[in-house]
Amino acid sequence: xxxxxxxxxxxxxxxxxxxxxxxxxxxxxxxxxxxxxxxxxxxxxxxxxxxxxxxxxxxxxxxxxxxxxxxxxxxxxxxxxxxxxxxxxxxxxxxxxxxxxxxxxxxxxxxxxxxxxxxxxxxxxxxxxxxxxxxxxxxxxxxxxxxxxxxxxxxxxxxxxxx
Numbered sequence: 001x002x003x004x005x006x007x008x009x010x011x012x013x014x015x016x017x018x019x020x021x022x023x024x025x026x027x028x029x030x031x032x033x034x035x036x037x038x039x040x041x042x043x044x045x046x047x048x049x050x051x052x053x054x055x056x057x058x059x060x061x062x063x064x065x066x067x068x069x070x071x072x073x074x075x076x077x078x079x080x081x082x083x084x085x086x087x088x089x090x091x092x093x094x095x096x097x098x099x100x101x102x103x104x105x106x107x108x109x110x111x112x113x114x115x116x117x118x119x120x121x122x123x124x125x126x127x128x129x130x131x132x133x134x135x136x137x138x139x140x141x142x143x144x145x146x147x148x149x150x151x152x153x154x155x156x157x158x159x160x161x162x163x
Contacts, residue, residue, distance in 0.1 A: 005074060005107065007114055010060035012052065014073075018062070019047035021073040025097045033128055034153050042152075054078065058094060061115045063107055074099040077111040082122065086146055088161050089120035096123075112139055120163045124148065127156040136160050 010018060023044045031039065054060065063075030078094045093116060098108045123141065125132050133143070139162070146159035 005063055005065045006071075007061055007063050007075075007111065010055065010062045010076070012055050014060075014062060015051045015055060016044070016048055017073050018051045018060070018076055019044045021076060021099075022047050022051075022095075022097055025099065028100055029097075030126075033126060034155065038153050054094075059115060061111055063098075063102075063111055065102075074102050075107050075111050077115045079115050079121065086159075088122050088144065088146075088159075089163065091116065091119050091121040093121050093123040108135060109139060116162075120161070122159055122161045124150075124157045124159055126150070126153075127158050133158070133160065 023042070026034065026042070027039055051060075058078040058080040060076065060078040062073060064071040065074045066072050075096075075098045077096045080092055080094055082088075082090050082092045093112070096108060096111060098111070102108075121141075122144070123136060125136065127147070137160075141160035141162045144159050144161040148157050148159070149155065150157050
C-alpha cells in the first residue's frame with residue numbers, strides 16, 4: 001500500500017469530487033464492458049445529483065492521496081442497509097471505485113475493510129466484470145445465485161454475499 005493515503009467519511013462538500021472521480025473511473029475501467037452510449041451520455045453533473053442524494057442515505061468512505069492543500073481522490077466506497085426483500089445479509093456494498101494507478105495496491109481491500117469491517121454483506125457486480133468478481137472473492141464474497149439487470153446500463157448483474 002502506498003503511503004500518504006488517508007481515508008475519511010465523505011460529506012456534502014465532497015459530492016463534486018466523488019462525481020468527477022466516479023465518471024473518470026467508469027470511462028476508463030468500464031470501456032468495452034458498459035455500452036459506450038451510456039458512458040458518453042452520463043456526465044459529472046448527473047452523478048453529482050446522485051451523490052448529493054446518497055450522502056444522507058449511505059455510509060461513504062473517501063481515500064485521498066497527496067500532501068498539503070493538494071489532495072486528490074483515489075478511492076470511494078459506499079454501503080447502506082438493503083431495501084429489497086431477497087434473503088441474505090441486510091448490509092449492501094453499493095460501490096467501490098479505485099483509481100487506475102492504485103488497483104492492485106491493497107487500497108480496494110482497505111476501503112472494503114474500513115467500510116464494512118467483518119460484517120456480513122451483499123454486493124452486485126456486472127456479470128462480465130471478471131476482475132471485480134475475483135477481487136470480491138479474495139475478500140470473502142461468493143456468488144449466491146441471485147441475478148438482475150442493471151436499470152441504468154441494461155447489463156446483467158450477479159449478487160455476491162459474504163457471511
